[in-house]
Amino acid sequence: MFISVFDIFKIGIGPSSSHTIGPMVAAGRFLEALRENAAAGGAQPVALRARLHGSLAWTGRGHASDRAVALGLLGERPDRLDPDAVDPLMAQLAEERHVTVEGLGRLAFDPAEDLVLDFGEPLPGHANGMAFEALDAAGAVLLRSVYYSIGGGFVASEAELESARERKQGGLEEEKRSLGYPYPFGTSDEMLVMGRESGLTIAAMKRANEEVHLSRPELDERLDAIWAAMDGCIDRGLQMEGCLPGGLKVKRRAKAIFERLERDRGRNMSQPHVVNDWLSVYAMAVNEENAAGGRVVTSPTNGAAGVVPAVIRYYRDQCVGATGQGIRDFLLAAAGIGALIKHNASISGAEVGCQGEVGSASAMAAAGLCAALGGTNEQVENAAEIALEHHLGMTCDPVGGLVQVPCIERNGFGAIKAVSAASLALHGDGTHFMPLDNCIETMRQTGMDMSERYKETSRGGLAVNLPEC
Numbered sequence: 300m301f302i303s304v305f306d307i308f309k310i311g312i313g314p315s316s317s318h319t320i321g322p323m324v325a326a327g328r329f330l331e332a333l334r335e336n337a338a339a340g341g342a343q344p345v346a347l348r349a350r351l352h353g354s355l356a357w358t359g360r361g362h363a364s365d366r367a368v369a370l371g372l373l374g375e376r377p378d379r380l381d382p383d384a385v386d387p388l389m390a391q392l393a394e395e396r397h398v399t400v401e402g403l404g405r406l407a408f409d410p411a412e413d414l415v416l417d418f419g420e421p422l423p424g425h426a427n428g429m430a431f432e433a434l435d436a437a438g439a440v441l442l443r444s445v446y447y448s449i450g451g452g453f454v455a456s457e458a459e460l461e462s463a464r465e466r467k468q469g470g471l472e473e474e475k476r477s478l479g480y481p482y483p484f485g486t487s488d489e490m491l492v493m494g495r496e497s498g499l500t501i502a503a504m505k506r507a508n509e510e511v512h513l514s515r516p517e518l519d520e521r522l523d524a525i526w527a528a529m530d531g532c533i534d535r536g537l538q539m540e541g542c543l544p545g546g547l548k549v550k551r552r553a554k555a556i557f558e559r560l561e562r563d564r565g566r567n568m569s570q571p572h573v574v575n576d577w578l579s580v581y582a583m584a585v586n587e588e589n590a591a592g593g594r595v596v597t598s599p600t601n602g603a604a605g606v607v608p609a610v611i612r613y614y615r616d617q618c619v620g621a622t623g624q625g626i627r628d629f630l631l632a633a634a635g636i637g638a639l640i641k642h643n644a645s646i647s648g649a650e651v652g653c654q655g656e657v658g659s660a661s662a663m664a665a666a667g668l669c670a671a672l673g674g675t676n677e678q679v680e681n682a683a684e685i686a687l688e689h690h691l692g693m694t695c696d697p698v699g700g701l702v703q704v705p706c707i708e709r710n711g712f713g714a715i716k717a718v719s720a721a722s723l724a725l726h727g728d729g730t731h732f733m734p735l736d737n738c739i740e741t742m743r744q745t746g747m748d749m750s751e752r753y754k755e756t757s758r759g760g761l762a763v764n765l766p767e768c
Contacts, residue, residue, distance in 0.1 A: 304505065308607075314589050315364075319367045330374070333403060356417050370389075428445060522630050536593075574617065581609035582710040602648060607633055618672065629671040636679075643740065654687075662683040665683055696763075
């Protein structure tokens with residue numbers, strides 16, 4: 300099994316990787332399928348329409364899924380889109396009611412009429428399903444494609460989703476042998492065995508896999524770019540004020556907290572708990588930016604995007620001996636753990652609840668910090684397990700379908716738990732009772748048992764228990 304560090308950490312825009320980035324990517328894939336169909340002699344389409352199902356429908360407006368689809372059909376990509384250009388683009392589309400598609404020309408598309416949120420039964424493949432259609436002049440469907448946004452900005456077609464399930468059911472050994480990666484671990488047990496046999500750290504094995512396609516300087520340059528994007532997001536979030544969009548009137552707090560911490564730095568640093576305040580404010584800064592639709596890095600999702608950056612910032616600024624290479628090792632080890640969770644369970648809140656988002660992010664951050672601080676492979680695996688174990692059962696119940704309450708504060712606590720988990724693991728020798736593989740499987744089973752009301756639909760939990768005022 301190989302999932303690249305740059306698939307786990309993707310630069311995009313807020314507020315949601317599965318509900319914003321995924322639908323935008325899916326819309327772009329549909330346009331590409333349309334171009335391929337036209338090149339093969341298919342009829343010329345004149346209009347487009349889209350339908351969002353399941354969690355994408357229930358929280359689509361709050362997560363900007365409708366806008367993401369429209370932007371994707373306009374040809375925009377999440378890694379290149381300027382967040383400040385979104386409102387003008389949407390205003391122009393609402394007025395003109397068409398998109399101009401490269402290779403296909405002008406196609407009718409009115410978001411108010413041609414984009415439907417379907418609150419009926421979800422599509423069978425995943426809670427985040429969407430269907431795109433291209434129509435001819437008579438209104439007949441020329442091409443229909445279904446895509447699923449499966450968490451962290453990953454998108455799969457119906458065929459790809461079914462193929463992945465068949466490969467998993469049929470076993471992975473043959474697939475591993477054909478991949479050509481030196482350390483294709485698909486479980487944490489395999490990861491530890493490969494580490495013992497090779498004498499390499501988890502970060503080094505992950506690096507060796509990445510260097511199948513990238514030179515070492517290229518890999519380091521891209522890792523540094525990921526951290527620069529994370530760090531820049533923290534800095535932007537620490538400078539912004541006002542209320543977040545969406546109607547809840549949630550105030551940004553990171554700037555005021557940061558200024559207070561800076562003002563009292565000399566006096567308060569003697570208090571051990573102040574480190575938690577710094578972790579929280581870094582994480583909150585990122586997730587306030589995410590909630591505002593700003594540029595963030597999936598870590599492994601947008602809803603959990605603040606945890607890993609906050610812990611890296613903590614490592615850089617407050618850990619003795621921190622280095623740039625340590626940050627790269629942090630990202631590589633964290634990505635290795637995130638890939639295991641995605642492969643064997645899920646990082647999608649719509650599939651397994653927030654345990655798959657903030658829980659996964661906390662496990663990744665714990666592993667990354669432990670690795671950067673020189674922990675053994677066994678200690679790194681232990682750190683990830685501790686952090687994930689203590690997020691099991693966490694629901695995804697965003698108030699108003701917005702990635703604000705409880706998501707912003709929850710990232711702060713995920714970061715605090717990650718540091719605590721890494722510290723606890725470093726105090727041991729790596730031996731522990733519950734293997735990470737078993738914890739990941741428990742998360743998967745818990746997610747399957749969890750009511751749909753608590754899986755990013757805003758139909759249960761905090762989302763329906765609001766103060767009356």
